[in-house]
Amino acid sequence: MVTIPMPSHPPDRVLITGGREIGGVRSFADSLAEGFSALGIPSRIISPGRIISELSELRDPRVLKILSTGAVYAAPLARRAICIAHGVPGAAYNGWARMALIIGSYKLAHACSGTQLVAVSQYTASQLEVFFGSPVDEIVLNAVKSVYLDGSIDTLAERNYITYLGRLTTAKGIARLLPVIRDILDEQPGLRMCIVGEGPEKASMMASVSGDPRFEFAGNISDEAARDQLRRTRLFISGHKAEGFGITYLEALSQGCAVAMPAGGGGVEIALDRVGTQVHLFPLSFDRQQTLAALRNAVRSDCTPLPMKGYSAQDVAQAYLNVDARFSQSGYIDRSPKALK
Numbered sequence: 001m002v003t004i005p006m007p008s009h010p011p012d013r014v015l016i017t018g019g020r021e022i023g024g025v026r027s028f029a030d031s032l033a034e035g036f037s038a039l040g041i042p043s044r045i046i047s048p049g050r051i052i053s054e055l056s057e058l059r060d061p062r063v064l065k066i067l068s069t070g071a072v073y074a075a076p077l078a079r080r081a082i083c084i085a086h087g088v089p090g091a092a093y094n095g096w097a098r099m100a101l102i103i104g105s106y107k108l109a110h111a112c113s114g115t116q117l118v119a120v121s122q123y124t125a126s127q128l129e130v131f132f133g134s135p136v137d138e139i140v141l142n143a144v145k146s147v148y149l150d151g152s153i154d155t156l157a158e159r160n161y162i163t164y165l166g167r168l169t170t171a172k173g174i175a176r177l178l179p180v181i182r183d184i185l186d187e188q189p190g191l192r193m194c195i196v197g198e199g200p201e202k203a204s205m206m207a208s209v210s211g212d213p214r215f216e217f218a219g220n221i222s223d224e225a226a227r228d229q230l231r232r233t234r235l236f237i238s239g240h241k242a243e244g245f246g247i248t249y250l251e252a253l254s255q256g257c258a259v260a261m262p263a264g265g266g267g268v269e270i271a272l273d274r275v276g277t278q279v280h281l282f283p284l285s286f287d288r289q290q291t292l293a294a295l296r297n298a299v300r301s302d303c304t305p306l307p308m309k310g311y312s313a314q315d316v317a318q319a320y321l322n323v324d325a326r327f328s329q330s331g332y333i334d335r336s337p338k339a340l341k
Helices: 024-038 048-059 069-077 096-111 122-132 174-187 202-208 223-231 247-254 288-299 313-330
Strands: 002-004 013-017 043-046 063-067 081-085 115-119 161-165 192-196 215-219 233-237 258-262 279-282 332-334
Touching (some): 048 063, 081 122, 096 115, 096 122, 115 122, 161 223, 174 192, 174 202, 174 233, 223 233, 223 247, 247 258
Parallel strands (some): 063 081, 192 215, 258 279
Antiparallel strands (some): 002 332
């Protein structure tokens, strides 16, 4: 086994790969950039598809690379890189080929010299280790942007919304919840439903609630507008059965919302001590009556903002610098088959 000495000093700059205009990976990249800026380290966000064009940066040991799931394929070319496992893609939604490609990329990242593999939750790390035999090097939870941490929440403000924020795709499961959400709206006069985001299911979802003015589709909105919407929200809801972490859950909890989610995925880890009081779980079967019972309890929750200690952008950026420093000091391990002989 060979160790590769790396610079022990902090990086001169950081290169981060991001995702779509809305969603967890984009929020992850934006928060990290914000955190590194607060620490006085310049950073730059690029799309995963452009990472190969940054070959000189990939090879430069003065630059720390933080590669999101879609850019992990560049690990063999990288020096001083941290590859992120945001979650395990589902073959049912992404196809077997894409799933195999991403899992293969994770395993490659773990094997390559000069790179480390970090998972965003214990749930994701466990899936990779148990089902795919691919252990991770570290677990670092995602950050919440500073816009959610300004401390100006009016706890007496009216909260008359159920809100979903994210991509409108089959995997997110929100379309399946519309009938039970309508049941809750019927039982709770004055409540409304706001769906924030874009995606291929938007048209069919709008058609399914056509003529019901209690349903609003906000499209993609700014971070400030999303925060303000959460401050008007009584219940934040999700339908993703296998969310890798769930940064939107954390954002909602930071603004004093109750959260309802399927009883699976990394989101359950976020506030285990509040399960049953502020975090409400419904069955993975989406059974209508059981889900309705969970949502009834959720909308009656007396909630307070979840403390965000350790979740600030600066805290999480520092956590990545700590990962980099630990491996820089001990030497990045060459785990390639040739080195292990």
